[in-house]
Amino acid sequence: MKAIINGNVHEHSLVLSPGAVLIEDGKIVATTTAATEIPDHAEIIDAEGYDVVPGLIDVHLHGLMGHDAMGPGLEDVIRTLPQFGVTAFLGTTLTLPEDETLEGLQAMARVIDNPPAGAQCLGIHLEGPFLSPEKPGMATSEWFAPLTWELFEVLQEAAGGHIRMMTFAPEIGSGLRHLPRLIESGVMPVVGHSEATFEQMTEAVKVGLAHASHTFNAMPPLHHRHPGVLGAVLYYREIVAELVADGVHVHPAVMSILLRVKGLDDVCLVSDASPFAGMPDGEYEWEHKPLFVSQGACRLENGTIAGAHALLDTGVRNLIQLVGLSLNDALVPATAVPAQVLGANKGRLAAGYDADIVMLDSEQRVVSTMVAGEIVYTA
Numbered sequence: 001m002k003a004i005i006n007g008n009v010h011e012h013s014l015v016l017s018p019g020a021v022l023i024e025d026g027k028i029v030a031t032t033t034a035a036t037e038i039p040d041h042a043e044i045i046d047a048e049g050y051d052v053v054p055g056l057i058d059v060h061l062h063g064l065m066g067h068d069a070m071g072p073g074l075e076d077v078i079r080t081l082p083q084f085g086v087t088a089f090l091g092t093t094l095t096l097p098e099d100e101t102l103e104g105l106q107a108m109a110r111v112i113d114n115p116p117a118g119a120q121c122l123g124i125h126l127e128g129p130f131l132s133p134e135k136p137g138m139a140t141s142e143w144f145a146p147l148t149w150e151l152f153e154v155l156q157e158a159a160g161g162h163i164r165m166m167t168f169a170p171e172i173g174s175g176l177r178h179l180p181r182l183i184e185s186g187v188m189p190v191v192g193h194s195e196a197t198f199e200q201m202t203e204a205v206k207v208g209l210a211h212a213s214h215t216f217n218a219m220p221p222l223h224h225r226h227p228g229v230l231g232a233v234l235y236y237r238e239i240v241a242e243l244v245a246d247g248v249h250v251h252p253a254v255m256s257i258l259l260r261v262k263g264l265d266d267v268c269l270v271s272d273a274s275p276f277a278g279m280p281d282g283e284y285e286w287e288h289k290p291l292f293v294s295q296g297a298c299r300l301e302n303g304t305i306a307g308a309h310a311l312l313d314t315g316v317r318n319l320i321q322l323v324g325l326s327l328n329d330a331l332v333p334a335t336a337v338p339a340q341v342l343g344a345n346k347g348r349l350a351a352g353y354d355a356d357i358v359m360l361d362s363e364q365r366v367v368s369t370m371v372a373g374e375i376v377y378t379a
Helices: 074-084 098-113 149-158 175-184 198-206 228-235 252-262 312-321 327-334 336-342
Strands: 002-011 014-024 027-032 043-046 051-054 056-061 086-092 120-127 163-168 188-191 240-244 267-270 282-286 289-294 297-300 305-308 357-360 366-371 374-378
Touching: 002 327, 002 357, 051 327, 056 074, 056 120, 056 267, 056 312, 056 336, 074 086, 074 098, 074 120, 074 366, 074 374, 086 336, 086 366, 098 120, 098 149, 149 163, 149 175, 175 188, 175 198, 188 198, 198 228, 228 252, 240 252, 252 267, 252 312, 267 312, 267 327, 267 336, 312 327, 327 336
Parallel strands: 002 043, 002 051, 056 086, 086 120, 120 163, 163 188, 240 267
Antiparallel strands: 002 014, 014 027, 051 357, 282 289, 289 297, 297 305, 357 366, 366 374
16 A cells, blocks of 8 residues: 655645545545554655645647657657656547558557556547548648548547547538447547537537537637637537647636636646647647747747647646636646546546546646556656
């Protein structure tokens, strides 16, 4: 048994200070303030002066530090993420020609089936090719395709059945009619890169749409007579809204508006980190295009945002520093919400949950990361 003691333990709406977390066989056994509950034989981890929080969960991440999640680089992504407090994630794809997409999915599946030590990859988030050419973002619309069940099956077979989320544009082709079948097969449909009308979104919600990709980005702005995708995301409580809180994708005031309208429990913090997140300023290549890292942003030559340069821990800090949330509140969209979205037994420091735990210093910087009860990173 391990016991993390003397830290400020953040368990959902409570902060136990000083608190302790007892861990055995990769699970949390108890969270307590009573020193008498700590067995004499426990291995002690002293967290005095630190915040002890659930591991961060990122459902929309393309890579980091020069490693692309869409391919064999997923192995290095798994190893590297714990230094940013991320203990679980979905490796996210990018739209490429079909042969390259299949090759990338096959490589991802091999890594997921035989992962190294590090963050747990819970599956694949397929972002493309089922997107709208009107809202491509940095993707190449020539490689887009309407959603058909036949093409999805080809992609899922290449992915070894690991596709868990799929971003698509509901207004393109006959994609809406496949939603019930997707959900039944264990894949969560996600609206994104879309110009769907409010009425089309209403139909999508009726058949199970419950998640929106990087809200505000790659969708039209809110219009008071034509609410569209964004209006539906804000209006329907059924939809959990992803938020990229890097300070580039969304203005802090708009972050605050989203959190006020949706509430903490219906916003899912994501990084949308590019493979060059955390890299020095300079020119790189992604999706066969030059990509420029400068001033904390990743952009194409024409200025289009191309993923984020910040990781999920920066998003949590920005919710505190730019939006004014407490650490406890800022953690909810980055831990409990994505865990609930994925149906994962994670995101809380309570008995029975996976022992994915992060220690933060007074500036919310990662000191130590534990996955399934094992320390995988120490600063």
